[in-house]
Amino acid sequence: MYIIMLGAPGTGKGTVGGLLSKELNIPHISSGEIFRNYIKKHNELGKEIEKYISEGKLVPDELAIKLIEKRLEEKDTENGAILDGFPRTKNQATVLDEFFKNKNKKINIAVDLSLPDEEIIDRIVKRRTCPNTECREIYNMDFKPPKVEGICDKCGTKLIQRIDDNEETVKQRLKTYHELSEGLIKYYKKQDILYTVKLNNKSDLTTKDVVEEIKAYLNKDSIK
Ligand code: AMP
Secondary structure, three states, X not given: OEEEEEEOOOOOHHHHHHHHHHHHOOOEEEHHHHHHHHHHOXXXXXXXXXXXXXXXXXXXXXXXXXXXXXXXXXXXXXXOEEEEOOOOOHHHHHHXXXXXXXXXXXXXXXXXXXXXXXXXXXXXXXXXXXXXXXXXXXXXXXXXXXXXXXXXXXXXXXXXXXXXXXXXXXXXXXXXXXXXXXXHHHHHHHOOOEEEEEOXXXXXXXXXXXXXXXXXXXXXXXXX
């Protein structure tokens, strides 16, 4: 089963994708995380990627596609994967469909997590992330603070604020997202594989509820 997580930054794609990955036993592939791992290597490629990410710009299609396809060639993705953050452009979506088609595979569902912009900005500036790639727990200083300030509850790693999690960059990322998402949403709607979950910060819809909702939809005969 191949699942695409759509939704603006800060809508919880990573958290929902992570939980879905555990429950369905398929890898969770986050394009943003792949790029951040290249940045950590401090080589030429990492420096190039950092230039785009730190300004809230998208990594150019050609490079993004190359690095994601490389990850999708790995053996653990043979039976499925959750793609979080990719595709982000219509061109990436078309190339991805072609990639799967050549392997006799297809995308089963594109999940769109939808949340108003003001609530996204509020969530993101208060977001803290565990940089341990084995853990990746995400916190929010308002509604999900760690038990000990600045320390991950799960693995004890010092939490970080991502370089692009500040108000100015978030606004730029949202602008880019809205410019591109419309086409992407239409693209998957047309294929009849779009599933939208409407969120708001005041609702008591937990990550677990969202995951259960998606799983119930996936169990419907029509999409198997
Ligand atoms: P994310 O962790 O998904 O919020 O991604 C962080 C940043 O990585 C984005 O703001 C982009 O600069 C870059 N990025 C992630 N996924 C893509 C993609 N599919 N295409 C281009 N750039 C991306």
